[in-house]
Amino acid sequence: MSHSTPIDASQPATAVHVPVMADDAISDGNPTRRSKISDTIAIEASGISKTYLIGGSERPVLDGIEFRLRERECVFLVGPSGSGKTTLLSILGLLLSPDAGRIRFFDEQVDGLDEQARTMVRRQMIGFVFQRFQLIDGLDAQDNVAIPLTMHGEPIAMARKRSAALLRRMGLGDHVNALPSSMSPGQCQRVALARAVVAQPKLILADEPTAALDSQSGKGVMDLLTELTDEFNTSTVVVTHDPRIYRYADRVCEMENGRFK
Numbered sequence: 001m002s003h004s005t006p007i008d009a010s011q012p013a014t015a016v017h018v019p020v021m022a023d024d025a026i027s028d029g030n031p032t033r034r035s036k037i038s039d040t041i042a043i044e045a046s047g048i049s050k051t052y053l054i055g056g057s058e059r060p061v062l063d064g065i066e067f068r069l070r071e072r073e074c075v076f077l078v079g080p081s082g083s084g085k086t087t088l089l090s091i092l093g094l095l096l097s098p099d100a101g102r103i104r105f106f107d108e109q110v111d112g113l114d115e116q117a118r119t120m121v122r123r124q125m126i127g128f129v130f131q132r133f134q135l136i137d138g139l140d141a142q143d144n145v146a147i148p149l150t151m152h153g154e155p156i157a158m159a160r161k162r163s164a165a166l167l168r169r170m171g172l173g174d175h176v177n178a179l180p181s182s183m184s185p186g187q188c189q190r191v192a193l194a195r196a197v198v199a200q201p202k203l204i205l206a207d208e209p210t211a212a213l214d215s216q217s218g219k220g221v222m223d224l225l226t227e228l229t230d231e232f233n234t235s236t237v238v239v240t241h242d243p244r245i246y247r248y249a250d251r252v253c254e255m256e257n258g259r260f261k
């Protein structure tokens with residue numbers, strides 16, 4: 001498994017421009033970003049199935065999902081409530097184990113790992129963004145963003161400095177020392193986004209990142225997500241019900257009853 005190197009937020013990464021290959025599950029897309037997508041496969045998930053036990057009876061939630069994400073690609077998972085989007089995102093994020101199926105990140109098999117190994121892969125490779133931000137209330141913005149860096153072993157003083165630089169760049173220079181309770185939902189989500197990207201993970205997984213935001217804040221968060229993930233060569237999966245942001249997707253995959261339509 002390759003280790004991601006924490007970034008200096010002031011130093012843009014070099015962009016990769018490789019033509020995109022034909023896609024298998026496209027229902028919509030944003031042609032303006034397609035030229036940035038690499039032909040390297042970031043996530044390959046095959047035969048993913050999951051059944052929950054609900055009230056003593058088995059309820060199939062994912063039914064043999066085949067999913068591929070290319071490097072620098074941003075894919076949205078959409079579909080009706082209960083269609084399995086969050087379950088699939090949780091499985092791709094190694095937060096939940098499938099009952100069947102294989103998952104590879106950049107050609108490394110990551111299914112079947114024990115909990116400790118899964119935690120390591122998550123820390124090294126994935127940044128998460130959640131609907132309700134999941135910031136730590138007692139920590140200011142800078143310290144929230146510094147968490148992934150300190151988990152990578154960076155000394156706290158350096159981690160804080162880099163976090164503050166990223167927050168300033170994201171228009172939050174006045175809120176570096178603000179607690180989450182004193183910030184608006186849009187500002188909190190930008191802090192959460194900074195936390196997700198600061199250690200330069202290869203993958204960003206976002207679950208309803210704009211659902212708690214007004215249009216303006218949602219647009220601001222998606223503009224930043226696009227800018228940062230392009231700059232840092234990140235591959236992104238977004239679960240959303242929010243049609244206002246579909247235009248940010250390279251590909252929109254619609255789920256229904258645990259399958260892609």
Ligand SMILES: Nc1ncnc2c1ncn2[C@@H]1O[C@H](COP(=O)(O)OP(=O)(O)OP(=O)(O)O)[C@@H](O)[C@H]1O
Nearest residue numbers: 052053054061079080081082083084085086087088
């Ligand atoms: N931990 C769980 N235990 C039992 N059933 C679950 C669990 N998590 C999800 N489910 C059920 O699995 C189905 C799929 O849920 P999931 O959250 O993946 O769907 P979703 O498409 O993300 O829905 P939404 O858009 O409402 O978030 C739903 O019927 C849900 O009730």
